[in-house]
Amino acid sequence: MSQGKHIGKVIIDHNKHQDLIRSDGAYLITGGLGGIGLTVAKWLVSQEAGEVILVGRSEPVGEALNVINQLRASGTQITIKQRDIARQSDVADLFSELEQVNGIFHAAGVLADEALSKLTLSQFSKVLAPKVRGTWNLHQYSDSLDLFVLFSSISSLIGVPGQANYAVANEFLDSFARMRLGQGLAATVINWGPWKEVGMAASQNISKQLDRVSALDSIRPEAGIQVMEKVLLEELGQAVIMPLTQSSHAIFSQGEIPRYLLQEVFANDPNQALMGAATQALSLLVKQLREELDNVSEQDKEDKLIEVISQQIVSIMKLESIEMISLEQPLIELGLDSLIAIELRNILSDISGVNLPATILFDHPTIRQLAAYIAEQINTP
Numbered sequence: 001m002s003q004g005k006h007i008g009k010v011i012i013d014h015n016k017h018q019d020l021i022r023s024d025g026a027y028l029i030t031g032g033l034g035g036i037g038l039t040v041a042k043w044l045v046s047q048e049a050g051e052v053i054l055v056g057r058s059e060p061v062g063e064a065l066n067v068i069n070q071l072r073a074s075g076t077q078i079t080i081k082q083r084d085i086a087r088q089s090d091v092a093d094l095f096s097e098l099e100q101v102n103g104i105f106h107a108a109g110v111l112a113d114e115a116l117s118k119l120t121l122s123q124f125s126k127v128l129a130p131k132v133r134g135t136w137n138l139h140q141y142s143d144s145l146d147l148f149v150l151f152s153s154i155s156s157l158i159g160v161p162g163q164a165n166y167a168v169a170n171e172f173l174d175s176f177a178r179m180r181l182g183q184g185l186a187a188t189v190i191n192w193g194p195w196k197e198v199g200m201a202a203s204q205n206i207s208k209q210l211d212r213v214s215a216l217d218s219i220r221p222e223a224g225i226q227v228m229e230k231v232l233l234e235e236l237g238q239a240v241i242m243p244l245t246q247s248s249h250a251i252f253s254q255g256e257i258p259r260y261l262l263q264e265v266f267a268n269d270p271n272q273a274l275m276g277a278a279t280q281a282l283s284l285l286v287k288q289l290r291e292e293l294d295n296v297s298e299q300d301k302e303d304k305l306i307e308v309i310s311q312q313i314v315s316i317m318k319l320e321s322i323e324m325i326s327l328e329q330p331l332i333e334l335g336l337d338s339l340i341a342i343e344l345r346n347i348l349s350d351i352s353g354v355n356l357p358a359t360i361l362f363d364h365p366t367i368r369q370l371a372a373y374i375a376e377q378i379n380t381p
């Protein structure tokens with residue numbers, strides 16, 4: 001199957017399903033003993049793949065062993081290879097031992113998070129090794145594959161504090177997929193948002209930290225696999241799979257950002273029904289705040305705006321109280337990222353009736369500066 005033929009509206013052709021995973025095919029998963037790797041292995045077994053080859057540097061232990069035993073009971077051949085895919089000789093050995101490989105799911109990865117100013121060369125090398133060297137090594141044996149799926153992250157698309165090295169490593173995967181597609185070779189790169197229950201984000205409690213930030217949600221493994229299957233069936237070259245929370249769904253419904261795949265994740269979600277309600281509640285709140293702002297005198301507008309902006313920040317960023325914010329503190333220091341910035345800008349535009357520029361939170365980074373700017377815009381006839 002050749003990859004990346006089109007980008008656009010998805011129409012699922014169920015007849016193609018037979019082609020995706022072959023019962024006489026062998027599928028290699030790098031990082032195969034990790035959280036997402038084992039989830040992909042379960043899916044391959046459910047698709048009746050002929051053989052699943054799990055590659056990692058360590059031996060399987062604990063939960064991974066249990067899963068492998070269950071998978072073996074299914075009848076699919078499960079092969080485990082202890083190899084470091086960042087080492088060219090390990091990859092050469094690996095492919096010399098394998099009779100055939102029809103698809104690769106390249107899910108090997110490590111984290112070494114650190115503030116940019118403190119990042120060391122070894123933290124960079126550690127994170128780049130499986131994604132840069134590993135990808136290149138696999139590419140040498142990947143001319144005639146049906147599938148070459150690269151597990152990238154949204155970190156290469158939006159800023160994630162402390163993950164400059166990880167963002168670079170994943171951006172390499174994004175570019176590499178484009179290069180392979182340009183050469184007519186199979187490639188699909190998926191920029192995943194954080195997963196819950198399994199994998200590196202869940203083990204580092206990143207999904208819990210995300211609960212503080214309103215824009216992103218984490219991916220349920222079954223939903224992630226379901227969307228990945230659609231992406232592969234449709235032969236997309238690149239896909240971003242990133243579920244959003246209810247409040248950020250409001251941003252999407254305003255048409256700021258394409259909503260294509262996210263809808264797929266939400267499609268079977270019982271919380272879907274809550275989305276409409278949340279959007280409705282938001283517009284009522286906006287209407288009420290706008291009336292309040294209209295009813296204060298020109299001199300008092302700035303103070304009223306300070307109050308309104310502070311309340312919105314507490315709500316959007318899920319802070320415990322308004323006392324946590326200083327009017328003089330740049331919002332970026334509170335963890336404001338680009339998605340939250342869009343959400344806040346949109347709400348402030350609606351409340352003030354002023355079409356605020358997309359860069360407003362970066363040009364006027366503190367609450368006091370923001371309020372002064374918006375008051376000036378309102379008061380200027």
Ligand SMILES: NC(=O)c1ccc[n+]([C@@H]2O[C@H](COP(=O)([O-])OP(=O)(O)OC[C@H]3O[C@@H](n4cnc5c(N)ncnc54)[C@H](OP(=O)(O)O)[C@@H]3O)[C@@H](O)[C@H]2O)c1
Nearest residue numbers: 031034035036057058085108109153192194195199200201
């Ligand atoms: N979990 C998420 O939320 C998330 C989000 C976005 C993207 N991703 C990407 O998805 C992939 C899978 O992540 P995960 O959450 O399943 O992580 P994980 O549970 O930590 O699994 C990653 C696996 O990669 C293996 N590995 C690392 N370096 C390797 C190397 N040089 N050679 C062979 N195996 C290597 C590790 O095993 P050994 O240490 O034993 O080698 C580990 O089992 C990663 O590429 C990650 O960047 C994950």
